[in-house]
Amino acid sequence: MTRLGNTPPSSVETRAASGKVAPAGPSDLYASHFPFVWRNLRRLRVPEAMLEDAAQDVFLVVHRRWQSYDPRWASVETWLYGILDRVAGNYRRTHRRRYSWLMPWRDFDDEVPRGVALDAFAADFESCHDTELLDRLLDCMDEKKRVMLILVDVEEMSVPEAARVLGLNTNTAYFRLRTARQEFQRLVNRLLVKDIRIAKGGRP
Amino acid sequence: MRDPVELDDVARRVIAEGRHAFEPSELVSARVRRSVGSKLAQGAVTPTWQGAHGAPGWVKVLVGAAAASFATAALAYAVWRPRPAPLHAVISTPTQRANSVNAGAQVLSASASPVELQKTEPSAVSSVTGSPAVTRPQPVNINKSESLAEEVNLLASVNSAIQSHDGGQALRLLRTYDRQFKKPQLREERAAAGVLALCAAGQVAAARTEAKRFQSTWPRSPLTARVVDSCIASK
Numbered sequence: 255m256t257r258l259g260n261t262p263p264s265s266v267e268t269r270a271a272s273g274k275v276a277p278a279g280p281s282d283l284y285a286s287h288f289p290f291v292w293r294n295l296r297r298l299r300v301p302e303a304m305l306e307d308a309a310q311d312v313f314l315v316v317h318r319r320w321q322s323y324d325p326r327w328a329s330v331e332t333w334l335y336g337i338l339d340r341v342a343g344n345y346r347r348t349h350r351r352r353y354s355w356l357m358p359w360r361d362f363d364d365e366v367p368r369g370v371a372l373d374a375f376a377a378d379f380e381s382c383h384d385t386e387l388l389d390r391l392l393d394c395m396d397e398k399k400r401v402m403l404i405l406v407d408v409e410e411m412s413v414p415e416a417a418r419v420l421g422l423n424t425n426t427a428y429f430r431l432r433t434a435r436q437e438f439q440r441l442v443n444r445l446l447v448k449d450i451r452i453a454k455g456g457r458p
Numbered sequence: 459m460r461d462p463v464e465l466d467d468v469a470r471r472v473i474a475e476g477r478h479a480f481e482p483s484e485l486v487s488a489r490v491r492r493s494v495g496s497k498l499a500q501g502a503v504t505p506t507w508q509g510a511h512g513a514p515g516w517v518k519v520l521v522g523a524a525a526a527s528f529a530t531a532a533l534a535y536a537v538w539r540p541r542p543a544p545l546h547a548v549i550s551t552p553t554q555r556a557n558s559v560n561a562g563a564q565v566l567s568a569s570a571s572p573v574e575l576q577k578t579e580p581s582a583v584s585s586v587t588g589s590p591a592v593t594r595p596q597p598v599n600i601n602k603s604e605s606l607a608e609e610v611n612l613l614a615s616v617n618s619a620i621q622s623h624d625g626g627q628a629l630r631l632l633r634t635y636d637r638q639f640k641k642p643q644l645r646e647e648r649a650a651a652g653v654l655a656l657c658a659a660g661q662v663a664a665a666r667t668e669a670k671r672f673q674s675t676w677p678r679s680p681l682t683a684r685v686v687d688s689c690i691a692s693k
Binding site for chain 1: 463464465466468469472473475476477478479480481482486487489490491493494497498647679682
């Protein structure tokens with residue numbers, strides 16, 4: 255079996271643009287970033303059943319493109335996110351093409367329509383675990399704002415890095431982050447109000 | 459513009475608690491790692507979105523040149539190729555026609571494209587000979603994409619029948635599908651449609667059996683949810 259990562263870009267560990275130590279090769283990258291790839295593929299709405307295949311494709315691309323990665327220009331997360339975003343797009347399209355004929359009433363572009371998501375979420379809010387809250391709230395957000403919030407607040411990238419991933423002007427990225435945070439805060443506040451009502455024994 | 463609003467403590471806590479939710483298990487991580495390793499061992503596997511960018515420049519030039527010369531040759535052939543005289547113009551008497559049909563069919567099957575085969579054979583041959591005993595060339599060369607399109611169309615009709623709760627029609631269409639496509643490319647979809655059609659026809663027990671078979675054959679299918687949510691879930 256071929257070992258992942260026998261072709262490091264340089265013989266010594268390189269300091270990445272973000273100041274973190276860049277992985278020495280795809281093998282190290284796999285060990286350190288598989289969870290990052292997995293959870294972001296999931297948040298980019300790759301269907302659950304296709305997650306493993308999509309993660310596999312991401313690391314095949316990583317292996318092929320490792321030589322082109324320059325840690326002085328971008329952090330490994332930025333580079334990796336660019337790859338997984340494209341792979342996720344491919345899988346979403348495949349899924350839509352393949353299954354839309356069988357379930358024509360479902361909107362495959364927006365797996366859970368936002369209004370429905372929030373209503374459904376509000377209905378079973380009490381049974382929702384704290385760890386699920388974030389993803390359930392993200393599902394209720396506009397796609398562009400959602401991705402920006404994921405990159406900056408969830409994955410803790412800097413705004414210029416997120417701007418590079420999304421191909422945005424830095425000012426546009428700051429503006430989008432602002433609106434994304436406002437929307438997220440609104441959603442949290444709505445749930446907070448509901449939580450208080452439940453605690454007081456009233457109807458949610 | 460560089461002062462994005464700050465989230466309050468509650469929102470920040472929600473993010474902190476959910477940041478690492480749904481992490482993959484060690485088992486999944488090891489499984490994907492093994493698959494990647496074995497694919498790399500089999501040779502470079504290129505996911506579709508970046509195939510062309512990965513090729514070296516000289517390969518792209520060669521491929522481009524080959525494609526251009528092929529297109530030119532094909533165009534030249536299309537313009538200059540000799541057109542055969544129509545069958546009815548060459549054959550004069552009914553006997554001659556009858557004798558020549560088989561020969562013509564053989565020539566066609568050896569040289570003509572599938573589309574030409576389908577265009578020329580059925581009505582022309584029967585009207586010329588007037589005899590049902592004449593052997594027709596079979597349109598066996600339907601290419602794969604045409605066949606796939608037919609499969610999709612037929613399954614779409616099945617789906618329409620299911621949606622209008624006409625289970626009988628859906629099952630009839632599925633039988634046609636099974637007869638028509640001996641090696642279907644949409645087996646998974648056909649199997650899922652089978653369960654839904656049985657549900658629409660009120661055959662819950664049969665639907666349950668089919669659903670079990672579906673789940674054991676394609677345990678990770680995205681259609682599983684649809685199959686499980688069908689009538690088999692109601693009891």
